[in-house]
Amino acid sequence: MTALQIFKKLLPVLIGTAAGYAYWYFIGCINGSCPITGTWYTSTLYGALVGSTWLLPGKKKKSDTNQSANTSSEA
Numbered sequence: 233m234t235a236l237q238i239f240k241k242l243l244p245v246l247i248g249t250a251a252g253y254a255y256w257y258f259i260g261c262i263n264g265s266c267p268i269t270g271t272w273y274t275s276t277l278y279g280a281l282v283g284s285t286w287l288l289p290g291k292k293k294k295s296d297t298n299q300s301a302n303t304s305s306e307a
Contacts, residue, residue, distance in 0.1 A: 244286035252279015 256275035264270040268278050 248283015249280040252276045
C-alpha cells in the first residue's frame with residue numbers, strides 16, 4: 233500500500249474528526265448533559281465514526297447495455 237492510498241483512506245476519518253470537534257466547539261452542549269456533544273472527545277469520536285462510513289463501498293449501478301443499444305437504434 234502506498235502512502236497516497238493510506239492518505240485516501242485516512243482523509244474521510246480526519247475530516248469527520250475535525251467536523252466532530254468543530255461541532256462540539258461551536259454548537260456543543262453548554263451544561264455537558266448531551267450524550268454526544270457534552271464532551272469534546274465523544275463528539276470527536278462520533279465525527280470520526282461518521283467519517284469512516286464514507287469508506288464503505290456503495291452499490292454499483294447496473295448498466296443494461298442491451299437497453300441502451302435498443303433505444304439508440306429506435307431513434
